[in-house]
Amino acid sequence: MQIEDIETPAVLVDLNIVEANIQRTQLVFDQLGIGFRPHVKTHKIPWLARQQIQAGAIGIAAQKISEAEVFAAEDFDDILLCFNLLSPDKIARARSLAEKCQLSTVADNIEVVAALSEGFRGADLPLSVLVECDTGAGRCGVQSPEAARDLARTIAHAKGLRFGGLMTYPRPDTETRVEAFLAEARDLILQDIGTCPTISGGGSPSLSHAGRVKSLTEYRAGTYIYNDRSLIARGACLENDCALTVLATVVSRPTHDRAILDAGSKSLTSDLFGLTGHGLIRGYPGAEITALSEEHGHVDFRHCATRPTLGEKLRIIPNHVCPVSNLVDQVIFTRGEDVWRPWPVAARGCVI
Amino acid sequence: MQIEDIETPAVLVDLNIVEANIQRTQLVFDQLGIGFRPHVKTHKIPWLARQQIQAGAIGIAAQKISEAEVFAAEDFDDILLCFNLLSPDKIARARSLAEKCQLSTVADNIEVVAALSEGFRGADLPLSVLVECDTGAGRCGVQSPEAARDLARTIAHAKGLRFGGLMTYPRPDTETRVEAFLAEARDLILQDIGTCPTISGGGSPSLSHAGRVKSLTEYRAGTYIYNDRSLIARGACLENDCALTVLATVVSRPTHDRAILDAGSKSLTSDLFGLTGHGLIRGYPGAEITALSEEHGHVDFRHCATRPTLGEKLRIIPNHVCPVSNLVDQVIFTRGEDVWRPWPVAARGCVI
Numbered sequence: 001m002q003i004e005d006i007e008t009p010a011v012l013v014d015l016n017i018v019e020a021n022i023q024r025t026q027l028v029f030d031q032l033g034i035g036f037r038p039h040v041k042t043h044k045i046p047w048l049a050r051q052q053i054q055a056g057a058i059g060i061a062a063q064k065i066s067e068a069e070v071f072a073a074e075d076f077d078d079i080l081l082c083f084n085l086l087s088p089d090k091i092a093r094a095r096s097l098a099e100k101c102q103l104s105t106v107a108d109n110i111e112v113v114a115a116l117s118e119g120f121r122g123a124d125l126p127l128s129v130l131v132e133c134d135t136g137a138g139r140c141g142v143q144s145p146e147a148a149r150d151l152a153r154t155i156a157h158a159k160g161l162r163f164g165g166l167m168t169y170p171r172p173d174t175e176t177r178v179e180a181f182l183a184e185a186r187d188l189i190l191q192d193i194g195t196c197p198t199i200s201g202g203g204s205p206s207l208s209h210a211g212r213v214k215s216l217t218e219y220r221a222g223t224y225i226y227n228d229r230s231l232i233a234r235g236a237c238l239e240n241d242c243a244l245t246v247l248a249t250v251v252s253r254p255t256h257d258r259a260i261l262d263a264g265s266k267s268l269t270s271d272l273f274g275l276t277g278h279g280l281i282r283g284y285p286g287a288e289i290t291a292l293s294e295e296h297g298h299v300d301f302r303h304c305a306t307r308p309t310l311g312e313k314l315r316i317i318p319n320h321v322c323p324v325s326n327l328v329d330q331v332i333f334t335r336g337e338d339v340w341r342p343w344p345v346a347a348r349g350c351v352i
Numbered sequence: 353m354q355i356e357d358i359e360t361p362a363v364l365v366d367l368n369i370v371e372a373n374i375q376r377t378q379l380v381f382d383q384l385g386i387g388f389r390p391h392v393k394t395h396k397i398p399w400l401a402r403q404q405i406q407a408g409a410i411g412i413a414a415q416k417i418s419e420a421e422v423f424a425a426e427d428f429d430d431i432l433l434c435f436n437l438l439s440p441d442k443i444a445r446a447r448s449l450a451e452k453c454q455l456s457t458v459a460d461n462i463e464v465v466a467a468l469s470e471g472f473r474g475a476d477l478p479l480s481v482l483v484e485c486d487t488g489a490g491r492c493g494v495q496s497p498e499a500a501r502d503l504a505r506t507i508a509h510a511k512g513l514r515f516g517g518l519m520t521y522p523r524p525d526t527e528t529r530v531e532a533f534l535a536e537a538r539d540l541i542l543q544d545i546g547t548c549p550t551i552s553g554g555g556s557p558s559l560s561h562a563g564r565v566k567s568l569t570e571y572r573a574g575t576y577i578y579n580d581r582s583l584i585a586r587g588a589c590l591e592n593d594c595a596l597t598v599l600a601t602v603v604s605r606p607t608h609d610r611a612i613l614d615a616g617s618k619s620l621t622s623d624l625f626g627l628t629g630h631g632l633i634r635g636y637p638g639a640e641i642t643a644l645s646e647e648h649g650h651v652d653f654r655h656c657a658t659r660p661t662l663g664e665k666l667r668i669i670p671n672h673v674c675p676v677s678n679l680v681d682q683v684i685f686t687r688g689e690d691v692w693r694p695w696p697v698a699a700r701g702c703v704i
Binding site: 007008009010041063064083084086087089090108109111112134138139140141142143249251252253254255258260262263265266267269270271272293294295296298310311322323326327328329349351352 | 359360361362393415416435436438439441442460461463464486490491492493494495601603604605606607610612614615617618619621622623624645646647648650662663674675678679680681701703704
């Protein structure tokens, strides 16, 4: 089968580019001498995570307990769950997982620590809990190194738990600030409880600056495996480094300048990530995807030297690939222009 | 089970509100004396479409062939597929469907008509094809009443097809312009080929103005069954008319003003629809969902008199409900505060 023969819309993943992205990124961390922990939320496919591990990754990161369960069932044995767990049911699921693999998780408040401690009371092994630090991104995380120290102490003294270190989801290009927070928190914790095993940073946008945060012992990134238009815009990759494309057909040419594609927000998502337009159409650099309905992409070809014909299939690099993976039951693996096979997105829809 | 006991994030659908929305909307069209054809893309659930039919709807509208197949398998017998079909495989699937139910579709160009004609050559019954008209929304559609007449003539003379009428997806609040286009096209077509059976308009935002487009013989709308924040903003419904909410838990309270929910773009979608913020939190009218990560909702409670506690469950009316349905394998049916049962979203992920 040729790409031209694939029914649209479809999500294509070029394994040649995937493998290059895996190798290139692993090399960054091999050279830095710190662990690399790919975030599986980008692809949600155990087989791809296996390639990441084989290239040298120390384990994986997952965002939700149901996502972690999919990977644990495939024998991944080092999983960091980067999300506050609160409900007794989710924590019971985490305890079951921890009997199968080396699970660790995070907390940014004492209620989460208390709930985890309650759930892991009497477990064979204590659960490793890292303190999530808000180093400037304004999402979750304790607000100061002192608060990190206090929470680390609480974890260290909680039944069923052990203190695993620090974790942050940093704002890109703020490495100095991130390092100041983490180094100070680590030193306070070392003075207080004598150990701070892991310091985990991350993010694909800042991946090439990872070395500037000297205190890190490991790095998490997800998007780098596929790359996307947002990372091109940040200068973090080139168009040819983008492994995932959405294949769409021009189903209408209502005017000379306008084309309508059979891929809308149900394939590309509405994520803008600060960009204008809803994706990059390969081969038509002046084209702008001006609007998306759920099943229609509206494209303005006004600034293009050539325009596509009705029925032409186009390949679109999405603004943000991670939510695109979550929209399809399967992606289609290719190598360059050769179609290999469809592959299930095993952890699609794992919201819990 | 109480709503409080549901693991989050979860998509709740209140059937009391659904039934009121169905009845109220059907009444609009009963009083206008035109047919009402609900668009199933909003809920993607055959059982709900059955309620819509029982209330008096003449049939259903679907956006993609795979979506139509899910409903045809549940014995819906009048389906309008509002999307240009081009590929031989999709048209072969449409032909199979047309053997089971009364299928009609649309075209806005001669290539689609030629492909449909080729695919339906020798069929027992000709396929009804409506001409899609761009009456100002700038998506698909022929650009003038004359072009509609010309394409209607082409359909009427194509083997395997019959001309079914006109269809438009109008821009809200432009009824005068829409009516002028459709009435002129209809009259040209009547002069030319003597028949123009159906004239199908639509859209939940303009539903209460449907009567202003006098030439319509039927109306399509989807979102009205659930309603959402975009329709509240347009004045098309009230907060209490919103049947679908996303239940989320406050998993972090990093600062006095900020809360982080366990529902992000993977539950609420990034659709803005011209609004600020990513949804309406019931019971906290001043709260703003300022940003979404995939699994985190960032909420600013600065302008609220009260703030939620860690672990509190909140109910969010999404900006746009249709893509939310597409993100979950099941919704949870409730009646007021009583939980009934989970229900599968049978046509989730039908992109083809």
